[in-house]
Amino acid sequence: METIALNFFIVLAAFLAMEGVAWFTHKYIMHGLLWTLHKDHHKKESSGFFEHNDFFFLIFAIPGIISLYFGVEAGYNYLFWIGFGITLYGTAYFFVHDIFIHQRFKVLRKIDNSYFKAIRRAHKMHHKHINKEDGECFGMLWVPMKYFQEQRKRA
Secondary structure (H helix, E strand, C coil), rough: HHHHHHHHHHHHHHHHHHHHHHHHHHHHHHHHHCCHHHHHCCCCCCCCCHHHHHHHHHHHHHHHHEEEEEEHCCCCCCHHHHHHHHHHHHHHHHHHHHHHHHHCCCCCCCCHEEEEHHHHHHHHHCCCCCCCCCCCCCCCCCCCHHHHHHHHHHH
C-alpha cells in the first residue's frame, strides 16, 4: 500500500509541477526565444487545423516519453510515475486548451462551471495581446482569482 501512495504522490507532484513548467515556458520561451513558433496561435485568422504552435506538443512530450521509457526499463521506478504525471498533464492540456478553450473539435461548448468559465476568460485575456510583449495569464489550470470573481458576479 505504501508503494501505491508514493506512486500516486509522484504522479500528482509531476502533474502539478507541469503547471509551473508550462507557465514558465509559455511566458519566457513561447513569448520569447521561440515566438516564431507561437505567434500564429495569437493570430485571429487560422491558416488551417494545425499551427506552428502545435510543435510545442512534441517538445513537451519528449520529457514524458523519456521518463516513461527509462522508468519501464528500470522496472517501473519513480521515472515511470513522473512520466505518467507529465503525460496526464499533457492530456489535460489537450482537453482544456485545444478542445474546451479553442474548440478545435466542436464539443465541450456549453460547460456551466465557474472554474472552467474562469479558465476560458483568462485565456481570452491572454489572447487579447497579439504580440509577444505585455502578455498575461500564461498558465493553463491555475487561474488568477479576479476571473473567478468575475464569474461570481455574472452568476
